[in-house]
Amino acid sequence: MNNENKKREENIWTLDFLPRGHPEDDRPSYKKDALIQGIGEDYFMLLEAVPKEDKTVSQYDKLYIGSGERDIVDHVKRRIGYSDLTHSAQIELPYVLEEIIKDKEDKFVKFFNDAQPVTTRQHMLELLPGIGKKLMWNILDERDKKDFDSFKDLSERVGGVHNPEKVIAKRIMEEIKGEDIKYHLFLEKD
The missing domain is CATH 2.40.50.140 (Nucleic acid-binding proteins)
Structure with a gap:
């Protein structure tokens, strides 16, 4: 490289x-x-x-x-x-990820505003833990009206999306651990 x-x-x-x-x-x-x-x-x-x-x-x-x-x-x-990682580092990782995500909130709100389908049958938003078809369509309908400007805005406009930073942190944890990940949203494949 x-x-x-x-x-x-x-x-x-x-x-x-x-x-x-x-x-x-x-x-x-x-x-x-x-x-x-x-x-x-x-x-x-x-x-x-x-x-x-x-x-x-x-x-x-x-x-x-x-x-x-x-x-x-x-x-x-x-x-x-x-x-x-040490056991202590593994325990702290999800909490530190949440802090990073909150610190860079604009970047992750942009993800919700820009997320696209990955195949004809699956959308990037569905790859986030806890987001299925129904919730994905609610997010897409709301962002069509107006882009989200914060996690708070996202949570208030789309019922069912509570603590978006925790949802993103869980997905990043899955990608870090390499748990049967076909599509990477936040980490690049090595």
């Missing part, structure tokens, strides 16, 4: 901070680096990063990892999979 086309995260949100390194790393303590396990806010990449010396972080911290000077992160160590 050409480096120019390589997608890079600018920020990660902290899922877990491991001041003594990963517990499954069997090297002596003095050889282990502190680790941050996090998720990128643009492409939802799971990453491990090494903080600068004497820096600590908390769960839900948003950390800059882009090019140039970084305050907290020294370097990104590697991209990881869901199974590489």
